[in-house]
Amino acid sequence: MQTEIPKRFAGMAPRYTSYPTAPHFHSRIDEAVHARWLSELAPNSSLSLYVHIPYCDRLCWFCGCATKQTNRYDPVRKYLEVLKREIAFTASKLDGTARVTRLHFGGGSPTMLTPEDLIDLSRHLRAHFNFESHAEICVEIDPTDMTPEKCDAMAETGLTRASLGVQDFDPEIQKTINRIQTFEETAQVVSALRDRGVNSLNLDLLYGLPLQTLETVQKSVELAVSLEPDRLALFGYAHVPWIRKHQTMIDENLLPGQKQRLDQASLASRRLQEAGYQAIGIDHFARPDDALAVAAREGELKRNFQGYTNDEATALLGFGASSISQLPQGYAQNSPATADYMRRFDETGLATVRGFELSADDRARSWVIERLMCDFGFEEAALKARFGALSLPIFRQAAELAASEGAIFRFEDGRYQITSEGRPFTRMIATQFDSYFGKGPARHSIAV
Incomplete structure (x- = not known):
């Protein structure tokens, strides 16, 4: 049974059901932007x-x-x-x-x-x-x-x-x-x-x-x-x-x-x-x-x-209140409070209060984090084929992580892979590729 928790990976982390995660959504994504994204x-x-x-x-x-x-x-x-x-x-x-x-x-x-x-x-x-x-x-x-x-x-x-x-x-x-x-x-x-x-x-x-x-x-x-x-x-x-x-x-x-x-x-x-x-x-x-x-x-x-x-x-x-739409352009979230959700809909036709428009770098990091969360690793060639030069800083980060944490994350046969010992710490490993993690007031739950 697992008994040791590496200090670096004993903290709090997102669940990564999206990237960027919801605490980084902002109010510039409003009803008008949401409606335009739907029409596109x-x-x-x-x-x-x-x-x-x-x-x-x-x-x-x-x-x-x-x-x-x-x-x-x-x-x-x-x-x-x-x-x-x-x-x-x-x-x-x-x-x-x-x-x-x-x-x-x-x-x-x-x-x-x-x-x-x-x-x-x-x-x-x-x-x-x-x-x-x-x-x-x-x-x-x-x-x-x-x-x-x-x-x-x-x-x-x-x-x-x-x-x-x-x-x-x-x-x-x-x-x-x-x-x-x-x-x-x-x-x-x-x-x-x-x-x-x-x-x-x-x-x-x-x-x-x-x-x-x-x-x-x-x-x-x-x-x-x-x-x-x-x-x-x-x-x-x-x-x-x-x-x-x-x-x-x-x-x-x-x-x-x-x-x-x-x-x-x-x-x-x-x-x-x-x-x-x-x-x-x-x-x-x-x-x-x-x-x-x-x-x-x-x-x-x-x-x-x-x-x-x-x-x-x-x-x-x-x-509905608090719900999030995931569109090709990014994320759009409704007001979480039911009364405000209903008021906003009556006034504007949608109740969007925040969201996030994805950049090219966001898409590359989103793909990497999803593959870590789903497959516990990603192929070097697949990342490069999808995202070209945007892959280079991610490769550097992955190589540094593998060099310092080889017991839980390593590079083998063209693949960056979380080891079986490292799987309980997958959420914390994913934070290493999250360019927004640790920025702003967001707080998360225990990662293990």
């Missing part, structure tokens, strides 16, 4: 859609998502009206030939929606965008929100994959994070979805939670595996109370230390692989015949705001 999308572009539902009926203290608690449905209903108008407005900026290959409902808790509203929202999206017949439809699920009627509604939307939040099955740990959810509740939802033809299921687990030990992590992994999911995500708890104020409800004295976190991650990873799951990137696991596992083996794995994916879409369009 090439004909017949493939689209991935993300719809954000920023509401929960309880606030889990570990959560790092952009969400708010409400015990009333009226705010959700008002939000949905604006959301549908944003969808229609965005579609009007395109030429009508774009094709949707993927739709992801995220949150918050999309399962807050009534069955009628979920079906209505799905129909609205299909009325304004051309969906491929094989489009993947995914929803994030809080199992404690689910009812048979909601399962029926999800099946009616054409749901192909469900991602169930689990975190940990231990009741005492659940109390410390305000997430009471029994194994039996989760198993019932898994069974109900499979009965309705939703055959691809993902479970999200966390390590580094308060009171977690090697024994509790192993038990949760075993219970999760018993549900036979197609995929599992194993995330390190990101304690960022300076961003998510509700995390101050967690007693920091109960959090495992960095070495304990590393040991928990190593144990869970080993157990999942022993159970027949293929390790993918830094924190995902999938059955060998799953599309994500196939993409990883074939060098076609991608990374975006939903994590690891095999999504090949030209653009990702985000709808």
Whole structure:
């Protein structure tokens, strides 16, 4: 089991679901720029859609998502009206030939929606965008929100994959994070979805939670595996109370230390692989015949705001408060506050408050960081063929890193590669190629 953490790589780092990362977005990317970028999308572009539902009926203290608690449905209903108008407005900026290959409902808790509203929202999206017949439809699920009627509604939307939040099955740990959810509740939802033809299921687990030990992590992994999911995500708890104020409800004295976190991650990873799951990137696991596992083996794995994916879409369009669109020109993010999001949309037609236009150097570094996060390395020839002279400073940085940290990063047979010993430190290694890292006030979560 891993016991040593190199000092240089024991700090905090982004998760690199984008490059540059969101803390470096700026207000010069506004509604007008966003609208222009949409209008410049090439004909017949493939689209991935993300719809954000920023509401929960309880606030889990570990959560790092952009969400708010409400015990009333009226705010959700008002939000949905604006959301549908944003969808229609965005579609009007395109030429009508774009094709949707993927739709992801995220949150918050999309399962807050009534069955009628979920079906209505799905129909609205299909009325304004051309969906491929094989489009993947995914929803994030809080199992404690689910009812048979909601399962029926999800099946009616054409749901192909469900991602169930689990975190940990231990009741005492659940109390410390305000997430009471029994194994039996989760198993019932898994069974109900499979009965309705939703055959691809993902479970999200966390390590580094308060009171977690090697024994509790192993038990949760075993219970999760018993549900036979197609995929599992194993995330390190990101304690960022300076961003998510509700995390101050967690007693920091109960959090495992960095070495304990590393040991928990190593144990869970080993157990999942022993159970027949293929390790993918830094924190995902999938059955060998799953599309994500196939993409990883074939060098076609991608990374975006939903994590690891095999999504090949030209653009990702985000709808709702805090959502981020990833377009060929760069990134555009909506206002995170729901009230401000709705006000801005009423005033301008979009609710964009910040973003980032990519330079040629950004694109080269983005490619390198994505390959490190997905493949743990990159080919020297491939980087040079794609980016020419822009590769030279990156090669210098890579050579210097290999010379100083050969135990975890080295150059062999034309490839810069993170070693097996270095994989737990992939996020910190990626920072070495991030020209924005350490600049500005951005703070991140522990990298291990």
